[in-house]
Amino acid sequence: MADGAGGDRKSRSVLIAGAGPVGLTAALELARRGFVPRIIDDGQGPAPLEESRALGINARTLTLLSPSGLTERIVATAQPIAHxxxxxxAKILADVDTRRLPGRFGAVHALAQGMTERLLIEALAAHGIAPEWQTAVVAETIADLQKPEVTLRQADGATETVRPDILIGADGAHSAVRKALGAGFPGEALEAYFYLADFRYVRPVDAHFAEITLCDPGMVGRLPVSADVLRYISTLEDFESRIVHPEAVAEKTWVSQFRINFRHVEPMAKGNVFLAGDAAHIHSPAGARGMNLGIEDACWLAWLIAEGREEEYSALRIPAVKQVLKQTYGLTRLITMKNPLAIAARNLLAPLLLRFGPARRGLLHSVAGYDTPKPPWIDWAE
Ligand SMILES: Cc1cc2nc3c(=O)[nH]c(=O)nc-3n(C[C@H](O)[C@H](O)[C@H](O)COP(=O)(O)OP(=O)(O)OC[C@H]3O[C@@H](n4cnc5c(N)ncnc54)[C@H](O)[C@@H]3O)c2cc1C
Incomplete structure (x- = not known):
């Protein structure tokens, strides 16, 4: 690539709608390559630390964030999940040691999404870029896909019309950018609800493992949020009565419930408008892939924009998105099944299978995020 062409590319204006983990990553990956993106968000700031949706940061994300220097900060702050x-x-049916995954990083670390966002904002600030909060993209339709025009509205009602060279919609599941493109979001909503509750304990607990307790039917998952906070997540509304707390509870910090949707947009771009993260795909939290997949979108898109190859984005990402949706769909069906015979077969077979190398390695490989293509711009082994 000629320097001149690279220089011209960097002067293109980029507007990122949404300063969640995906928009922030897109901004950081562009900024470290010399771009000066503008990033706006209709919220007041990053996600609250106590209301964390995403917790799991996988090994692939740590690979992707290494060039920006963020990985060391994440690893220093997060809880490695060793099992x-x-x-x-009371019986442990299977115990998978994640440290047996070969490679530079552990399969998955736990970190509250709000903390991940704060680390991204800090890294972005080092490039002189800050998200503009309380600024929403409002767009009915985007007529000119080559030079997309959108209106930005601030909390006081002031508006501004902008026409960036590149518009990235990282504005979450209800994406205004996706709707303005007239793109559908086909898929399905599962009947099952998931319920979650986070508890802070009076003193630190063992936060180095994640666990699923199989019930008949249903399950209760236990995940670390930090050294003294655990999340319990379940398909059962009365799950809190089934929790065996490891310590005295200091406070319940968050409760939530949600219905699972599996949806994705195709293609993920039209002209110079690109969709990334939850704006482009949503699925169940089983496998902890959503934010990681979105961060991966952002990294691929930034690389392609810097290379002047952004028209390849959708074709390169769709197979990865389909792969992750398929994998999380299978996992979700396994934990939401209701048929007693199927439940009995699962409870017998899943632990048995996980005792064997190939099944265990397959599970670790996908939890680590290694089942999607390796980023070609990173030349060291993961
Ligand atoms: C219970 C639960 C657990 C989960 N656990 C995990 C996990 O362990 N690991 C994992 O990888 N994923 C997990 N996920 C999924 C993860 O939370 C999402 O995939 C992730 O937040 C997507 O990031 P995003 O930046 O695309 O969207 P969001 O985080 O939704 O951010 C979008 C941003 O856009 C802003 N916005 C919206 N509309 C506009 C507008 N019109 N103009 C300007 N800004 C706008 C919003 O304010 C928001 O800040 C979980 C999800 C749930 C519900």
Whole structure:
């Protein structure tokens, strides 16, 4: 690539709608390559630390964020998850040691999404870029896909019309950018609800493992949020009565419930408008892939924009998105099944299979995020 062409590219104006983990990553990846993106968000600031949706940061994300220098900060702040356990009552049916995954990083670390966002904002500030909060993209339709025009509206009602060279919609599941493109969001909503509750304990607990307790039917998952906070997540509305707390509870910090949707947009770009993260795909939290997949979108898109190859974005990302949706769909079906025979077969077979190398390696490989293509711009082994 000629320097001149690279220089011209960097002067293109980029507007990123949404300063969640995906928009912030897109901004950081562009900024470290010499671009000066503008990033706006209709919220007041990053996600609250106590209301964390995403917790799991996988090994692929740590690879992707290494060039920006963020990985060391994440690893220093997050809890490494050393084991996944499947339990039935007091009995441990399977125990997968994630440290057996070969490679530079552990398969998955736990970090509250609000903390991940704060680390991204800090890294972006080092490039002189800050998200503009309380600024929403409002667009009915985007007529000119080559030079997309959108209106930005601030909290006081002031508006501004902008026409960036590149518009990235990282504005979450209800994306205004996706709607303005007239793109559908086909897929399905599962009948099952998920319920979650986060508890802070009076003193630190063992936060180095994640666990699923199989019930008949249903399950209760236990995930670390930090050294003294655990998340319990379940398909059962009355799940809190089934929790065996490891310590005295200091406070319940967050409760939530949500219905699972599996949806993705195709293509993920039209002209110079690109969709990334939850704006482009949503699925179940089983496998902890959503934010990681969105961060991966952002990194690929920034690289392609810097290379002047952004028209390849959708074709390169769609197979990865489909792969992750398929994998999380399978996992979600496994934990939401209701048929007693199927449940009995699962409870018998899943732990048995996980004792064997190939099944265990397959699970670790996908939890680590290694089942999507390796980023070609990173030349060291993961
Ligand atoms: C219970 C639960 C657990 C999860 N656990 C995990 C996990 O362990 N690991 C994982 O990888 N993923 C997980 N996820 C998924 C993860 O939270 C999402 O995939 C992730 O937040 C997507 O990031 P995003 O930046 O695309 O969107 P968001 O985080 O939704 O950010 C979008 C941003 O856009 C802004 N915005 C919206 N509309 C506009 C507008 N019109 N103009 C300007 N700004 C706008 C919003 O304010 C928001 O800040 C979980 C999800 C749930 C519900």
């Amino acid at each position: 996944f356990r499947i339990r039935s009552g």
